[in-house]
Amino acid sequence: MSIxxxxxxxxxxxxxxxxxxLCRRLLEEGYEVTCLDNLFTGMKSHIExxxxxxxxxxxxxxxxQPYRGQFDEIYNLACxxxxxxxxxxxxxxxxxxxxxxxxxxDLARDTGAKVLHASTSEIYGDPMVHPQVxxxxxxxxxxxxxxxYDEGKRVAETMATEYxxxxxxxxxxxRIFNTYGPYMHPQDGRVISNFIMQALNNENITIYGDGSQxxxxxxxDDLIEAMRRFMTLPKSAVDAFFPMGYCDNHNVGVxxxxxxxxxxxxxxxxRVPVLNTGNPGEYTIKxxxxxxxxxxxxxxxxxxYEPLPGDDPKKRKPDITLAxxxxxxxxxxxxxxxxxxxxxxxxxxxxx
Amino acid sequence: MSIxxxxxxxxxxxxxxxxxxLCRRLLEEGYEVTCLDNLFTGMKSHIExxxxxxxxxxxxxxxxQPYRGQFDEIYNLACxxxxxxxxxxxxxxxxxxxxxxxxxxDLARDTGAKVLHASTSEIYGDPMVHPQVxxxxxxxxxxxxxxxYDEGKRVAETMATEYxxxxxxxxxxxRIFNTYGPYMHPQDGRVISNFIMQALNNENITIYGDGSQxxxxxxxDDLIEAMRRFMTLPKSAVDAFFPMGYCDNHNVGVxxxxxxxxxxxxxxxxRVPVLNTGNPGEYTIKxxxxxxxxxxxxxxxxxxYEPLPGDDPKKRKPDITLAxxxxxxxxxxxxxxxxxxxxxxxxxxxxx
Numbered sequence: 001m002s003i004x005x006x007x008x009x010x011x012x013x014x015x016x017x018x019x020x021x022l023c024r025r026l027l028e029e030g031y032e033v034t035c036l037d038n039l040f041t042g043m044k045s046h047i048e049x050x051x052x053x054x055x056x057x058x059x060x061x062x063x064x065q066p067y068r069g070q071f072d073e074i075y076n077l078a079c080x081x082x083x084x085x086x087x088x089x090x091x092x093x094x095x096x097x098x099x100x101x102x103x104x105x106d107l108a109r110d111t112g113a114k115v116l117h118a119s120t121s122e123i124y125g126d127p128m129v130h131p132q133v134x135x136x137x138x139x140x141x142x143x144x145x146x147x148x149y150d151e152g153k154r155v156a157e158t159m160a161t162e163y164x165x166x167x168x169x170x171x172x173x174x175r176i177f178n179t180y181g182p183y184m185h186p187q188d189g190r191v192i193s194n195f196i197m198q199a200l201n202n203e204n205i206t207i208y209g210d211g212s213q214x215x216x217x218x219x220x221d222d223l224i225e226a227m228r229r230f231m232t233l234p235k236s237a238v239d240a241f242f243p244m245g246y247c248d249n250h251n252v253g254v255x256x257x258x259x260x261x262x263x264x265x266x267x268x269x270x271r272v273p274v275l276n277t278g279n280p281g282e283y284t285i286k287x288x289x290x291x292x293x294x295x296x297x298x299x300x301x302x303x304x305y306e307p308l309p310g311d312d313p314k315k316r317k318p319d320i321t322l323a324x325x326x327x328x329x330x331x332x333x334x335x336x337x338x339x340x341x342x343x344x345x346x347x348x349x350x351x352x
Numbered sequence: 353m354s355i356x357x358x359x360x361x362x363x364x365x366x367x368x369x370x371x372x373x374l375c376r377r378l379l380e381e382g383y384e385v386t387c388l389d390n391l392f393t394g395m396k397s398h399i400e401x402x403x404x405x406x407x408x409x410x411x412x413x414x415x416x417q418p419y420r421g422q423f424d425e426i427y428n429l430a431c432x433x434x435x436x437x438x439x440x441x442x443x444x445x446x447x448x449x450x451x452x453x454x455x456x457x458d459l460a461r462d463t464g465a466k467v468l469h470a471s472t473s474e475i476y477g478d479p480m481v482h483p484q485v486x487x488x489x490x491x492x493x494x495x496x497x498x499x500x501y502d503e504g505k506r507v508a509e510t511m512a513t514e515y516x517x518x519x520x521x522x523x524x525x526x527r528i529f530n531t532y533g534p535y536m537h538p539q540d541g542r543v544i545s546n547f548i549m550q551a552l553n554n555e556n557i558t559i560y561g562d563g564s565q566x567x568x569x570x571x572x573d574d575l576i577e578a579m580r581r582f583m584t585l586p587k588s589a590v591d592a593f594f595p596m597g598y599c600d601n602h603n604v605g606v607x608x609x610x611x612x613x614x615x616x617x618x619x620x621x622x623r624v625p626v627l628n629t630g631n632p633g634e635y636t637i638k639x640x641x642x643x644x645x646x647x648x649x650x651x652x653x654x655x656x657y658e659p660l661p662g663d664d665p666k667k668r669k670p671d672i673t674l675a676x677x678x679x680x681x682x683x684x685x686x687x688x689x690x691x692x693x694x695x696x697x698x699x700x701x702x703x704x
Contacts, residue, residue, distance in 0.1 A: 090514045098450060098507070123494055128480075141489045142475055142509040143624045151503075151510040155450070157494040158503040162442045272495045 006032045006055060010071040010113075012063045012100060013078030015042030017183045018118065018176075021220050022075060025228060027053055034069065038062040040092075041080045046183050063100035064092075070111055073231060076104045077118045079153070082188035083146065090148035097152030098159075105163040105171065114170040116231050117160050121177040121278065121316050122150045131280060131317040134175070134270045161272045170235050174227060177278025177318045181220030181338060182345035191285065192217065192339075195292045196346045199299040209308035211286030216317050218279035219338035222331040226277040229327040241326050242273045278318035279331040288335070295340055358384045358407060362423040362465075364415045364452060365430035367394030369535045370470065370528075373572050374427055377580060379405055386421065390414040392444075393432045398535050415452040416444075422463055425583060428456045429470045431505070434540035435498065442500035449504030450511075457515040457523065466522040468583045469512050473529040473630065473668050474502045483632060483669040486527070486622045513624045522587050526579055529630025529670045533572030533690060534697035543637065544569065544691075547644045548698045551651040561660035563638030568669050570631035571690035574683040578629040581679040593678050594625045630670035631683040640687070647692055 009026050013019045014035030019042060026033045032055045035047060039060060050056040061067055063078045079096045080086040086093040101117065108115045124132045125140030140150045163169040180192045187193070198205045283291075289303050323329050361378050365371045366387030371394060378385050384407045387399060391412060402408040413419055415430045431448045432438040438445040453469065460467045476484045477492035492502045515521040532544045539545070550557045582590075635643075641655050675681050 089518075091511075091518055094507070094511060094514065125489065137477065137491050137493045139489050139491075142506045143513040143622060143626060147510040148514055151507045154494045155446070155503045155507040158499040159443075159446060161495040162446065162500055166441075166443055270495060274495060 006030050007072045008032045008034070008070065009073045009075060010034045010036065010067075010069065010107075011075045011077060012036045012104065013042060013076075013118075015039060015044060015047045015058070016077060017081075017181070017185065018179065018220060018223065019075075019077045020046040020183045021181070021224050022077065022227065023047065023050060023056065025224050027056060029228075031055065033057070034059060034071070036061045036063060036067060036078070038078075041085050041185060063103055064095045065099075066103045066106065068107065071107075071113045074104050074108055074113050074115045075118070075227070075231075076101060076115060079118075079149075081120070081149075082185065082190055083149070084187075084189040085185070086149045087145065093148045094152045097149075097156045101156040101159050105159060105167075105169055108169045108171065109163060109167045114231070114235070115160070115172070116227055117156065117171060117173045119157055119173045119175045119274065120149075120153050121175055121276070121318065122146070123154045123157065123175060124316065125150060127316060130315070131319040132276065133319045134274050134276055134322055157274070164272060170238075171273070172230050172238060173272070173274040174223075174230060174277045175274060175318075176223060177218055177276065177316060178216055179218045179220055179223050179278070181342055183220075184342065184345075186346055186349050191215065191288065192342065193346070195289055196296075196343055199292050199296045199301045200343075200346060202300045204304045205289045205293070205301050207285055207289055207303060207305050209285075210305065211289065211303075212284050214282040214284050214315070214317075215288070216279050216282055217288075217335055217338070218277070218331055219333035219335075222279065222333050223277050226275070226323060226327060226329045229329050230273075230275060230323075233326070237326075238273045242271060275323045275326065276318040276320050277323060278316075278320065280318055280320055281331070281334070282317060283335055291335060291339055292343070295343055358382050359424045360384045360386070360422065361425045361427060362386045362388065362419075362421065362459075363427045363429060364388045364456065365394060365428075365470075367391060367396060367399045367410070368429060369433075369533070369537065370531065370572060370575065371427075371429045372398040372535045373533070373576050374429065374579065375399065375402060375408065377576050379408055381580075383407065385409070386411060386423070388413045388415060388419060388430070390430075393437050393537060415455055416447045417451075418455045418458065420459065423459075423465045426456050426460055426465045426467045427470070427579070427583075428453060428467060431470075431501075433472065433501075434537070434542055435501070436539075436541040437537070438501045439497065445500045446504045449501075449508045453508040453511050457511060457519075457521055460521045460523065461515060461519045466583070466587070467512070467524070468579055469508065469523060469525045471509055471525045471527045471626065472505050473527055473628070473670065474498070475506045475509065475527060476668065477502060479668060482667070483671040484628065485671040486626050486628055486674055509626070516624060522590075523625070524582050524590060525624070525626040526575075526582060526629045527626060527670075528575060529570055529628065529668060530568055531570045531572055531575050531630070533694055535572075536694065536697075538698055538701050543567065543640065544694065545698070547641055548648075548695055551644050551648045551653045552695075552698060554652045556656045557641045557645070557653050558656055558658055559637055559641055560658050561637075562657065563641065563655075564636050566634040566636050566667070566669075567640070568631050568634055569640075569687055569690070570629070570683055571685035571687075574631065574685050575629050578627070578675060578679060578681045581681050582625075582627060582675075585678070589678075590625045594623060627675045627678065628670040628672050629675060630668075630672065632670055632672055633683070633686070634669060635687055643687060643691055644695070647695055
């Protein structure tokens with residue numbers, strides 16, 4: 001008679017916005033969860049809810065330093081993701097992406113763990129292709145104010161690609177588009193948290209421009225569902241879906257006939273396991289502001305309009321065809337369902 | 353009466369193709385030169401010519417490990433640059449770009465040295481803008497066969513940018529386009545070395561396609577001249593030419609009003625010191641093959657044509673307006689002057 005031991009998961013950035021949701025989900029599924037966080041943007045208060053669970057442990061650790069242990073699954077979620085956080089210390093942001101990824105991949109290579117890496121729609125930068133497909137290469141500045149995040153995340157994808165090719169590490173990546181929900185930082189400067197906090201504080205809700213520009217918002221639970229589905233697929237199914245291509249296995253020998261750029265597979269799938277995860281539904285900024293005010297009828301906030309800054313507004317919308325095909329997944333939570341849960345969470349914060 | 357001591361320069365990758373030329377130039381100018389190389393693609397035979405010079409020293413060292421010392425100038429040239437070399441060990445290529453850059457920048461931060469970083473036209477990838485200007489962001493795959501080089505070099509630019517912004521390191525970057533000359537590796541798989549070696553070996557010279565596709569070739573001496581001019585400019589002149597822009601100094605405080613992407617300066621200059629260095633003159637591949645054969649009349653090689661591989665040929669041509677403006681520099685050595693010198697060098701190699 002065999003006793004089934006719980007699977008062991010390591011979650012870097014486990015006390016952050018998404019990490020907290022993922023830890024809860026993994027615990028609900030019976031996992032033994034080790035949550036790593038340096039508490040730069042993560043918060044201990046997020047994970048206090050798991051303190052009594054014997055299958056949960058928290059280690060205050062910075063993933064730029066190696067961490068060792070035997071895990072079945074590693075989820076690499078560590079990195080401040082909103083500009084006001086990641087630009088506070090741009091070099092730490094870079095090191096978190098680079099060394100954090102390397103430390104996860106080294107651990108996976110040495111122990112056989114599989115890895116889910118949280119990449120980002122920011123690797124597409126200011127996209128020239130709409131909606132964004134995984135085979136789009138992006139439009140990113142190497143030497144700008146956002147490069148510490150964007151380029152760090154881009155090179156992390158490259159590292160994951162090469163560990164898979166050179167060391168056989170089973171690594172899967174999700175490119176996460178705009179996501180919201182409880183445990184977001186109320187002062188992270190993003191439009192959803194801005195609007196909610198302004199409404200709760202009875203301050204004017206500021207729209208830049210006429211508010212007709214659109215955004216896509218994914219509720220956190222939808223993302224966690226996609227991550228879990230992706231991670232539970234057998235490796236054979238993943239490898240079949242993302243075919244290694246021409247010259248992809250030339251890691252040891254010398255390839256004398258490299259194409260100038262690799263040709264793309266006929267089916268349009270990227271050669272490494274990477275999936276967009278986001279909500280393709282679009283809302284105007286004005287609709288968002290009105291929805292927030294409708295859900296907070298007691299607020300005395302008014303919508304005001306300010307001139308749009310000179311540079312183009314960023315517009316991103318995921319093409320989620322591949323995730324639908326491979327995972328049978330699509331987002332289920334509409335903005336009108338997700339927003340009240342987020343507002344309830346923000347109500348717990350002291351008003352400023 | 354003060355004695356003028358020689359300036360001290362550190363050259364990483366100093367025994368490589370470009371490193372050898374740079375070491376020679378610096379020695380000619382009276383510098384004390386420390387040449388670092390792990391000899392992965394660099395060769396001791398290149399630098400034997402300096403062995404008797406008391407101002408030259410060679411240290412076999414891998415720049416992925418820190419190197420300490422007091423230098424006035426650091427030239428970061430370490431990284432295999434041709435696909436057949438950099439794909440032999442893609443992760444080492446990544447680490448060389450990443451840790452190599454970090455180690456140079458840490459040393460500069462700690463000692464006050466200024467840095468010239470050898471970036472590359474590969475950061476533009478398969479460009480959608482012709483010719484390439486420095487403000488173009490590039491078109492690069494994060495998860496392809498060439499990403500280990502391209503993305504490593506891209507994130508190195510980001511690191512340099514942030515060390516300048518956060519630590520005040522005086523770092524200057526050149527994006528080097530296709531360059532040739534003596535000390536190139538005869539088997540590096542590039543078109544110039546291929547053609548010359550084929551002609552010397554009396555093998556057929558293989559052109560893919562009809563040979564009407566064009567390439568730009570910069571002779572090594574022109575590049576070294578640009579590097580030296582850039583490095584000898586006072587910091588004030590460099591800073592005036594590359595203006596720090598909106599939000600560029602928000603490294604400590606929190607910026608609450610970040611643009612979605614930074615706006616570009618009105619003069620089109622990038623915000624950090626980066627210059628294209630290459631030869632904008634274009635030759636067709638057929639012209640190149642014919643020029644090689646003309647210079648080697650004793651060769652029995654014939655030009656043969658093979659089908660072009662399915663993917664688009666890479667085309668890159670530098671816009672060198674900024675380098676002209678700032679350095680008063682432009683390439684002087686034509687292909688018909690540079691090619692004979694390169695052929696003379698390759699003649700020294702045993703034929704295969």
